[in-house]
Amino acid sequence: MSELNANFHGNYEGGFIDLSARKRIESLLDNGSMRELLTPFDRLTSPWLEKQGIVPQFDDGVVIARGKLDNKAVVVAAIEGGFQGGSLGEVGGAKIAGLLELAIEENRKGNPTAAVLMLETGGVRLQEANLGLAAIAEIQSAIVELRQYQPVIAVVTGPVGCFGGMSITAGLCSYLIITREGRLGLNGPQVIEQEAGVEEYDSRDRGLIWGLTGGTQRFASGLVDAFVDDDVSALSTSVRDCLGQGVPALHRSDDISAPLTRLQQFDTREQIDAQRARQALTEGKTA
Amino acid sequence: METLQFTRPAQAARIQPALVGYVGSGDLEVMVEPLQGSQAEIHIQTSTPGSEIRWRQVIEQIEARIALPAMRMDIHDFAATPGVIRLRIEQAIELASAMEAQA
16 A cells, blocks of 8 residues: 555655645655545445446545644545546545544544645535535534634645635635635636626636636735645645644634625626735735 | 456465556546455446447456456546556556565
């Protein structure tokens, strides 16, 4: 099982985006500390995809593990964006929810355990709609409980980005780290185009899409905490920094009255662009 | 989606579980686990219908190059080309066999 955990010599260099979900976890954790839970050899595939004629994957596109970061206990989950668009179904969703509940259990027992979530996902897997939604709800309530004890750190590097219900999940985390290539948004570009019309939102206009939902914009708008290069060591440093900061005094998701007011005052009659969106989200903000 | 199964003669060998690849566009995942006896059981789920002859040919090409170890091999294929398929299968067998040396 060398690809799973045995042969890591701490020699990852270069880009993070090109790594598989499993290697992303391995590259982050302290050398040799990764222990994958419910590995592909447990054969926990989606029971629903096959019924719909879709080839499953042995880990259902989600890798979960325990390990150490600077010798501190953590749990880490990574979604494989290349498998079914990183969509979350029953099995993959339950793996993440169960992992977070395990961390909560450890904290209750007096063993501080933080969490890192690497989110490359379009959100709910449409083929497993209700079960995926239920799993995401479980993940979210677990994050809200766990973040009282220890930081829950979300990482969105691309290439998929983080959309749908999982963008709300990212918003609930104690800290959110993004790259220039990463994107964060409730609805994906094609969904918005379909609903609002191509004149308003052209999903093929990459400048527009990244301008509004890309990492640079999300960082400038104060919706994420750290902006890093697509680089294994930069990302690793950033995650360790967040971990070192401990539980934030005020979680972003508990601090919504000011942003809500700003959104309510926003004039939607005019087409929005990146500059106006940034202004609307940061106006009058002190921090 | 199509499900295929091949049973091929193989030689008893001490191998370890191995997994390579993923189920993304034009790629496949290949899992190898040890199996008692002298057979290689290959279970395939592929998104490409009508590909049984092609799979048989790829397996025969691999057999011409390397001796298959006794194993259960599971493949989840997402429209990979024969070249990629062969690469992944050989990579999986290599990884599974390489571990014997390390152990």
